Amino acid sequence: MSDTSNPGGTGSPGPGYYSDPSGVMRWWDGTQWTDRVQSGGPPPPAPQPPKKSHTLRNVVLVLVALCVLAIGGCFAFLGVAANEVNEAIETADAEDAAPGGPDNPLTITEGQPFEVSGFQYAPGWSVTEDALGYAQVEGLKVTNTRDDKDGAIVEIKFMNGSEVVALVDCTTEQIPVGQTTSLNCFGGDEFPAEYDRITINDTF
Structure with missing residues (x-):
């Protein structure tokens, strides 16, 4: 573009966009108008930094x-x-x-009732010598007065001083609360010629 009209009609201004004679904002390079024109819209917004996620x-x-x-x-x-x-x-x-617990055998008397931790043992039981000469306990019955169904697993010991001279193991099935049942007793020791007391304790 060759029109050299001075923008503003005064001394030669520095390069920049000015209104040319037709009213268009055009680039003035300091000596003459160029073909560069400024768009009429507002300047584009500055780019925003990406939002952090x-x-x-x-x-x-x-x-x-x-x-x-x-x-x-x-x-x-x-x-x-x-x-x-x-x-x-x-x-x-x-x-x-407790008396009759594994750590504290309870001394009992033949034929007499006794109680071990909620199991009531009835009177009328006896100690005998079976046909093979082994110590045996007969007629021992127990009633479960504990809070839940449970079974008895006990050791009946024939003691002479601090020595166990014969041992009989007795067990039951699981006994419902309030029910009475007979113990199954079996021993493998000879009936002692001498003993001074009988004890019972839970096996565990």
Whole structure:
């Protein structure tokens, strides 16, 4: 474009966009008009920086929160479980130490009733020598007065001082609460020539 009309009609301005004689914003290179024109619309918006995605961060935070809850729940569960285990051990120790428990044999008298941890043993039982000369217990019956169905597994010992001179094992099937049943007793020791007492204790 060769029109050299000076923009604004005064001294030669520096290069830039000016309104040419036709009213179009055109580039003035400092000496003459060029073919470069400025579009009439507003300048394009400056590019915006891409928005950061927080999806990964949010997922990580959720996972961390779940882990914290899970660990807290595990500790709570372990605390409850440990407490229950301790209570069970204390209960078992108390039962073992009770009269007739595994750790505390109960002295009994032939033919007389007795009780071991909620099992009521009836009177009328006897100790005998069977056909092979072994010690035997006959007519021993028990009633379950415990809270639940259970079975008896006991040891009846013939004692001479601190020595076990004969041992008879007696068992039952699982006995419903309130039911009476006979014990099955069997021994493999010879009937002792001398003993000073008879004891009974739960096997376990």
